[in-house]
Amino acid sequence: MKNLKNIFFVAAAFLLFIPLLYQLDFLNLKVYPLKGAFEKQTNESFSWDTWFSKDWQENKQDVLKSDLNFKPNLVRLQHQVDYSVFGEYHMHNFLEGKNKYFFSKSWAKSRCCNNDLNADSLQIFVKKLARLNQVLEQKGKYFQIIIPPSKEELFSNQLPEEFQTIQIKNDYHLYTNLLDESGLQYWDLLNKYKQIQDTATYPAYSKTSVHWTTYGAHFTLLQILDSINLFFNNTMNQIEIKKFDYEKFRNESSDGDYEQTLNLMYRIDQTTFAYPFYELKPQENAFKPKVLTIGDSFYWAIKGSWMLDKIYHKESKYLYYYSTAYSVGSAPSLKVSEMDIVKEFQTADAIILLNSSHNLEGFPFGMENDIDAIISGLETLPNK
Amino acid sequence: MVFSSIIFLAVFLPLFLLSFYSTPTTYKKWIISFFSILFYAWGAPVFIFFLIGSSILDYWITRQFNSVYKKWFLGSSILLNVGLLVYFKYFNFFANNTNTLFNLLDIPEFPYQEVILPIGISFFTFQKISYSVDVYEGKNKPLSHFSDYLLYIIMFPQLIAGPIVRYKDVSLQIQNFNLNKFTEKTPGLYRFIIGLFKKVIIANSFAFVVEQINAVPIESLSTSQAWISALAYSFQIYYDFSGYSDMAIGLGLIMGFSFPENFNFPYIAKNITEFWQRWHITLGTWMRDYLYIPLGGNKNGKYRTYVNLLTVFFISGFWHGANWNFIFWGLFHGSFLIIERAFGLKILNKLPSFVQMAYTFFVVLIGWVLFSKDMSQAMEFLPKLFSNIPESQEVLISFKSKFWMVFGLIGAFIGFSHTITVGFSHFYTWSLSGSYLKQSLIFIGMMAILVYCFSTLITSGFNPFIYYRF
Numbered sequence: 001m002k003n004l005k006n007i008f009f010v011a012a013a014f015l016l017f018i019p020l021l022y023q024l025d026f027l028n029l030k031v032y033p034l035k036g037a038f039e040k041q042t043n044e045s046f047s048w049d050t051w052f053s054k055d056w057q058e059n060k061q062d063v064l065k066s067d068l069n070f071k072p073n074l075v076r077l078q079h080q081v082d083y084s085v086f087g088e089y090h091m092h093n094f095l096e097g098k099n100k101y102f103f104s105k106s107w108a109k110s111r112c113c114n115n116d117l118n119a120d121s122l123q124i125f126v127k128k129l130a131r132l133n134q135v136l137e138q139k140g141k142y143f144q145i146i147i148p149p150s151k152e153e154l155f156s157n158q159l160p161e162e163f164q165t166i167q168i169k170n171d172y173h174l175y176t177n178l179l180d181e182s183g184l185q186y187w188d189l190l191n192k193y194k195q196i197q198d199t200a201t202y203p204a205y206s207k208t209s210v211h212w213t214t215y216g217a218h219f220t221l222l223q224i225l226d227s228i229n230l231f232f233n234n235t236m237n238q239i240e241i242k243k244f245d246y247e248k249f250r251n252e253s254s255d256g257d258y259e260q261t262l263n264l265m266y267r268i269d270q271t272t273f274a275y276p277f278y279e280l281k282p283q284e285n286a287f288k289p290k291v292l293t294i295g296d297s298f299y300w301a302i303k304g305s306w307m308l309d310k311i312y313h314k315e316s317k318y319l320y321y322y323s324t325a326y327s328v329g330s331a332p333s334l335k336v337s338e339m340d341i342v343k344e345f346q347t348a349d350a351i352i353l354l355n356s357s358h359n360l361e362g363f364p365f366g367m368e369n370d371i372d373a374i375i376s377g378l379e380t381l382p383n384k
Numbered sequence: 385m386v387f388s389s390i391i392f393l394a395v396f397l398p399l400f401l402l403s404f405y406s407t408p409t410t411y412k413k414w415i416i417s418f419f420s421i422l423f424y425a426w427g428a429p430v431f432i433f434f435l436i437g438s439s440i441l442d443y444w445i446t447r448q449f450n451s452v453y454k455k456w457f458l459g460s461s462i463l464l465n466v467g468l469l470v471y472f473k474y475f476n477f478f479a480n481n482t483n484t485l486f487n488l489l490d491i492p493e494f495p496y497q498e499v500i501l502p503i504g505i506s507f508f509t510f511q512k513i514s515y516s517v518d519v520y521e522g523k524n525k526p527l528s529h530f531s532d533y534l535l536y537i538i539m540f541p542q543l544i545a546g547p548i549v550r551y552k553d554v555s556l557q558i559q560n561f562n563l564n565k566f567t568e569k570t571p572g573l574y575r576f577i578i579g580l581f582k583k584v585i586i587a588n589s590f591a592f593v594v595e596q597i598n599a600v601p602i603e604s605l606s607t608s609q610a611w612i613s614a615l616a617y618s619f620q621i622y623y624d625f626s627g628y629s630d631m632a633i634g635l636g637l638i639m640g641f642s643f644p645e646n647f648n649f650p651y652i653a654k655n656i657t658e659f660w661q662r663w664h665i666t667l668g669t670w671m672r673d674y675l676y677i678p679l680g681g682n683k684n685g686k687y688r689t690y691v692n693l694l695t696v697f698f699i700s701g702f703w704h705g706a707n708w709n710f711i712f713w714g715l716f717h718g719s720f721l722i723i724e725r726a727f728g729l730k731i732l733n734k735l736p737s738f739v740q741m742a743y744t745f746f747v748v749l750i751g752w753v754l755f756s757k758d759m760s761q762a763m764e765f766l767p768k769l770f771s772n773i774p775e776s777q778e779v780l781i782s783f784k785s786k787f788w789m790v791f792g793l794i795g796a797f798i799g800f801s802h803t804i805t806v807g808f809s810h811f812y813t814w815s816l817s818g819s820y821l822k823q824s825l826i827f828i829g830m831m832a833i834l835v836y837c838f839s840t841l842i843t844s845g846f847n848p849f850i851y852y853r854f
Contacts, residue, residue: 008816012570052429088784
């Protein structure tokens with residue numbers, strides 16, 4: 001009996017040692033990092049001054065708390081208990097709908113209840129977009145506006161009751177009405193995805209993410225590539241679907257993105273997803289257009305197809321929220337504000353403006369300040 | 385460093401346990417002292433020298449109690465300890481109030497530099513006085529080595545927030561330490577985990593609600609919010625402090641010491657007199673033994689008894705903090721003790737138990753309002769409790785907080801059948817006897833609580849500790 005007490009004590013002491021052993025890398029066990037953004041603590045160096053002022057001790061406590069190697073396991077445990085027992089989520093901007101459908105709260109509000117866009121300034125911007133379109137056409141450049149449906153639109157029947165009814169003329173209505181009035185052609189993908197949702201075996205949008213799945217994005221990827229290729233007289237490399245892999249969502253994909261950011265121990269969505277596997281169909285002397293895509297986070301899944309660098313010119317860029325420019329290749333990212341944006345447009349062969357339907361708060365994300373200069377810069381180029 | 389911190393749980397405690405249990409018993413006391421110095425120096429790197437220095441001086445003084453001037457030496461010891469406490473804890477208070485008075489009299493303020501309070505000074509000062517008085521009175525033998533004296537003063541479990549261990553409580557334990565078999569280490573561990581749970585899960589849930597309501601300006605508070613805030617604070621401070629005491633007692637058991645209990649279900653007390661036999665028991669007994677009885681206790685007639693009671697509660701209130709609200713809080717409790725002694729208990733005893741408990745809880749709750757707010761805030765807050773103001777600013781309380789608060793409410797009132805000592809004794813026997821399967825399941829449950837507390841600490845930046853600042 002006494003032995004059992006001692007065994008318990010030793011076992012408990014060992015349990016207390018585990019975080020320290022992890023920290024010192026004595027246990028060669030992999031800890032999967034947490035998803036999401038975390039602030040990294042900087043290490044204060046030791047000196048008697050920092051010791052006596054307690055700065056060193058306070059810094060060590062902060063560093064230990066934020067960087068404890070064992071932390072991801074503990075965070076997942078805490079989040080799992082909170083989710084399973086108390087129905088709580090550790091995530092901002094999170095909205096749980098019916099049947100465990102996850103939504104972005106701000107996008108759901110944008111759909112039903114909030115106007116974020118200024119109609120007057122948007123009208124001015126859309127008129128300038130129409131002018132940009134004309135100039136691009138004269139210069140032989142491709143231009144396309146794409147509006148993927150937000151999950152909040154596509155699965156509006158799964159939203160909580162108070163978010164289901166559209167009580168206002170929302171930003172999406174305003175934007176599409178202005179585009180219609182200006183005569184600009186655009187792809188509103190809502191109906192297309194409604195159809196995919198009704199007919200496809202695998203989900204184009206998953207229950208626990210707010211973006212489309214890799215599979216869902218793949219339909220738009222193909223549409224974009226076909227459209228650009230057609231514009232440039234079928235001179236581009238093409239891709240073909242070799243096969244699909246079927247599995248639970250991949251951690252590195254955007255599938256189940258909200259669920260992944262919840263950092264739980266167990267998966268909520270057990271659906272099987274389809275992952276297209278492409279192969280390049282190369283053409284001799286293929287034309288590789290420089291494509292500038294100004295897009296919101298929906299474009300990540302398209303960029304994540306890892307085929308664009310074989311089809312697009314290596315100088316092609318994804319201007320994420322018109323703020324950070326990501327190369328199609330492996331070049332480091334740049335701040336859009338630090339780039340010669342006029343030159344980027346002048347040298348581009350194709351421009352794509354992709355923004356999902358209920359993520360229009362802040363739209364066009366600063367492009368309105370540059371558009372005049374862009375148009376003027378393009379006008380200096382010879383017509384084609 | 386507090387027990388409910390990552391640095392303590394993930395680094396200090398495991399290293400201490402490893403060092404302590406891998407060292408022969410003869411040297412274990414040195415390990416405790418070494419880690420205690422480290423523990424104090426981590427949070428008060430400058431004051432560790434003050435603590436050790438004043439302990440050396442105090443020990444030297446108490447070694448002179450054999451001389452013919454022993455009374456003088458006792459006086460010096462008390463003067464030294466009280467003097468240092470008054471200087472470090474109350475200098476700013478007196479200076480600030482003097483300047484306020486000077487302002488009223490149009491006298492120029494005198495400039496002064498703020499004095500920083502050494503952590504735990506209120507607690508270790510009382511322990512030093514306890515040693516001096518007990519040795520002086522011959523109740524206990526003096527310790528023959530300074531290292532033992534330092535161990536008594538500086539032992540990290542009780543160093544910064546008690547329980548206030550009187551010398552007579554541990555004198556034999558220190559002197560006979562080498563005979564220790566450390567048989568209570570597993571119950572000690574369980575006690576520590578229960579304390580951690582009370583602090584991290586229960587007290588912090590109440591604290592979170594208090595903080596949310598405190599964020600609403602007092603003038604905008606509704607009556608219901610004022611009540612929720614006062615109630616939540618009453619349970620926050622109980623779980624906060626009793627949880628910390630449990631952790632201290634548990635750590636004491638792990639290292640072979642039995643510290644006195646500090647709480648015994650105070651909220652089931654039927655009068656304020658009983659409340660003080662159940663709340664912060666070690667402070668109450670210290671005040672009784674070293675202040676109330678020396679003042680004459682109840683031996684000199686009822687009016688002198690009332691004066692003694694009021695003096696004790698005035699000092700007790702002031703001990704909690706150098707602010708007027710603590711003084712009023714002490715006097716508030718002292719007044720009820722006098723009323724109860726004069727005639728209140730006779731009336732109370734005729735009432736049903738639940739009415740007595742409700743009366744006691746109500747008085748205590750009003751006391752916590754005085755305790756937790758400065759005087760002007762308290763005067764603005766108290767009328768809110770007795771009005772009918774509707775809610776103007778919504779305060780959202782999560783299901784998780786509600787769950788743990790209900791758990792805490794039930795836990796605070798389950799002490800009808802047993803004292804805390806008997807209750808824990810039953811728990812230790814129950815959890816560590818019987819079938820191996822039962823014991824193992826309880827052990828796994830305790831470890832699950834430990835891990836859950838740890839994970840709560842690492843995911844939350846919110847971990848206040850009320851008694852740390854005393």
